[in-house]
Amino acid sequence: MADKPLLPDLMKAHGISRRGFLKYCATLTSAMALPPMLAPKVAHALETTARPSVIWLSFQECTGCTEAITRSHAPTIEDLIFNVISLDYHHTLQAASGDAAEHAREQAMKDNWGNYLVVVDGSIPIGNPGYSTIAGISNLDMLKETAEGAAAIVAVGTCAAYGGIPHADPNPTGAVSVSDIITDKPIINVPGCPPIPIVMTSVLAQFLTFGLESIEVDKLGRPKAFFGETIHDRCYRRPFYDKGLFAEGFDDEGAREGWCLYKLGCKGPTTRSVCATVKWNNGTSFPIQAGHGCLGCTEPDFWDNGGFYKPLSVPAGEYRKLGLAAVAGGAALGVAGGAVGRANKARAARAHETVDAHDLEKKT
């Protein structure tokens, strides 16, 4: 590790000025959702901390998370790879393949035992480990083996964090999340399908610059800096929600006016992410701004949330059939109950003895 140069030295070697370093630190600080006054601390950390080894494991996934992270603009994955970390294994990004690739992983583990960082994307099938293997090693075995010497694990994407789409009902592969398997290592979940690129890189950067302790996580293991508030809280369409103005269709006047998409199934109110502020594609837009409700992809089981186009307040079950059964059942019970009542009354009428005024006293 000692032979890995520090970032400012690297930059210097590449002819990048100190101003460039300042710009980088300012941007990184902003990306980590830290207050601007911490920029000097970020700079200090980058100036003094060696770049750790990172092993990236891709399991049952679609490579969307990797695709996304390569599009991160601040810090870019290149920044990370060249400036902040030493990415020693990532089978999509690395040049080596086959035995050489696996050898690189083993070598990195050996060299950095107890200190390296494991990044995982994709869920792990435990229904049958044979569903997903790399170089003949099942995902489960590779995760357990690699995690053993890790300092910490970052589960990137909803699949690794919570099981994601493979875990969706009926979950044919028995897909589970990293935290369902590894329980003795610190795990940071960076969910999203995919996660916002700069959230991934920022979490990595923060982890590497300020350490694990600097990252406060919620009950679902997500960094609070990026998953502390719901999308709804920060949505620019929120004022329309508060005014009670809702788009009723994707092409109606409300949609054109930019009204709230709640009724079109937006899951913003129960989805924690910084989509509305950090946005996507280099801060250009995010789904709601593009006119589509939030799917809730940073939440566990978002695929099973009752339908992407069903408002949160709308029941997700089979109530229509049950409702009809209830109508029939209720009416039948009512008729039966009423009939018993009528019978009771008729019995009383039959038992009625016609009295006259002299029968109205208790005679002993």
Next chain:
Amino acid sequence: MSTNSDNLHGREAVDLLKSHISTGNARPVLQEIHAALEALLATGTTSTIDLGAIPFGPGDERLLDEVLGKGELSATLDVLGTSHVEETGIPGVWRIDHFDQNGETLSRFVEVTFLPEILKTQRADAEAGLARLAIRLEEHDSRTH
């Protein structure tokens, strides 16, 4: 809508419409800038506001631009992509926008200061410059001999 929107059509009309969508966050940010400028004048404290940390709608951007306005000074930095540093129409209030090599926005700040740090020559760069100057002089001298 203002009356001049009557002859707008299609995208233009939609853009105009959107430019009014606001989160209401610009007003408090302006208030913060006001307080920061007061602090700068009173105690010399500089402040930085990260515009990436606040949800802004198109209407908020408009309001910020309208209120702060254009100033006397603007500079372009060419490092790791470009950066624009501009004094706004309110002296002491600066806008700093960082872009990457592809021209995409990296980060955006409002700085309340007499001179943004990034405009100053950094000591390390000056040291490198000194070395570079010495080399260049040496080269020049050796050529003229």
Next chain:
Amino acid sequence: MTATLERGLNALREQIDAPVASFFTSCVSCGLCAEACLFYKETGDPQYTPIHKLELMQRLWSNEYTLLGRAKSMLGLGKKITDEDLTEWETLVYDSCTMCGRCTMVCPVGNDITMMIRKMREGMSASGHGPVDLVGAAERHTDGTSPMGDLTKALHARVKQASAETGLEIELDKPGVDYMLILSSHEIASGEEMIAAVARIMHKAGVTWTISTEGFEATNVGIQLGNRDVARNLVSRVVDAAEKLGVKGVISPECGHAFQAIRWEGPNLIGREYPFEVVHIIELLDKLRAEGKLKTKGKDHDRITFHDPCQINRRGGINKEPRNLLNMVSDNFIETEDAGTMNWCCSGGGGVGANTRANDLQAKAFNIKKRQIEAVAPEKIVTMCAFCHTTLENQLEARNMDDIEVLGLTEMMAEYLDDED
């Protein structure tokens, strides 16, 4: 036969129907009925809250007429009604309710509490929890011709007096006439004025009428006691008499519950529609007025107010008629507060006045009426119910307010009748 708990509960069971079930289901125990009840208003005692008086009936309905209640009963959770319960509730159901119907008018969910009290009394009376005085009156009426015993002789005497006084022939038991008049025993006992007044007005209007010696008593203690067998027996006497004489109509006199009995409950008690119509005397007078057959001359200049009998106005639908008539003969007519549909009861109705046990409570309950009368300071109070009439007189006298004269409207109309041909 003797009254038993089971007979009472059985009678109550017969009374539960869809309206009762909907009323109990709807009650949210808001307590607003209390504010409408003269007994609660004047005592401030929450036990007089009208809906509370029906708690036992509510319990029976819940236990036996709802699925959930039956399930509870099967598990032994439902609270049974005991004879002690009925004893406890007897005074609430009889002594503290004149069935005036104000609670029915204010209940926000629309419960006809008064109607349910009437039903509740079926169970009370059948189980031997009818007030002694009312049961006694029922026995006397059943055995004789009125709750005061046999009034046939008195009737003959009154008719003779009236005939002499008016110079008009009044023929008893005359078949084929337009109307058969029935009278409340008070009207017979107190004098011949009512018969004379009717005779003069009918004569002038050209309406033929008679009184049957076989069915002349209008009051029906069976209604107040809440016993439909007794009530049927008594109402049948009038119906039979009317049918025998083949009259077109029966005139219900100035008596509140009598009007309820003959007009609204009667057909349902005997189980068939009448072949004749029933009109209240005031309805008939107003009809004659409208037809121009009732003319008056002169006006009473005294300050007059009107007392609406609950069973005739609020629960009988006769509201405008007496006012039309009163305005013909008075130029100083003033209404009390709440007059008309929401008039406060005289405190004597629903059997309360005939129930000596309730005397003290009744006297308290009258105070609200007293204050309203005082507020308009009348010289005369006109009403159209003989029992209200008596109650007002007695209660005013007890308060040294007997300088206020109480009058029946029919008599007053007769007084100002334009007799000239």
Next chain:
Amino acid sequence: MNNPYFDLLMWARGPGFDIALTILIGGILLRVVEIVVLGRKKDLAKPKGSPVSQGIKTIFTRSVPRKGMMKDAPVTYIGGYVFHIGFFIAFFFLGAHIALVDDLIGLNWPAANKALIETAAAASVIALLALAWTRVKDPVRRALTRFDDWLVLVLSGLPLVTGYVAVNQIFGDPTLMMAVHILSAELLMIAFPFTKLMHAVTFAMARYYNGSIQGRKGAES
């Protein structure tokens, strides 16, 4: 890994709602049919007025207090009005609820703004507290109050309070509070047919019967 709050929310939106709706609809039908089947004897007295039209009229007119009553029981009347109107506004004019009704029966109408909804909900809760206070302090109401009355007060207030907390994230996880809100509404639905909440349906029957009995006699109601 799963989020127990999210699972709870999905249970509330799924099986929870199914169960609650089934009990609500089945229960209401049971109770209403049970009442109607009991029937009533045909009234043989010759009518003076129209029982049917006055019955229908009374369903509406009885919503207005009779003259003078308001000053006799101001808390009950004003509290009652504020609660019912507030609950009605908070339920029927919140966008999320309209979406629910839309999904249930396909009816849609404009939503009200948050300020109005929250004012209505707050007023409604205050009214409930006032009504609860009369049940403690007023002798008539205290004597009439049973467990059922308290249950109904609490069950009516819960959805209002939890809804406010969930929407404004006053405390608790927003997903959890949303689930709690839906569950509280489901509790109300389940309790509805078997408590005094049934008055919200049968009041129309009761008022109709009252109006028709009086109307038949040509009397007011």
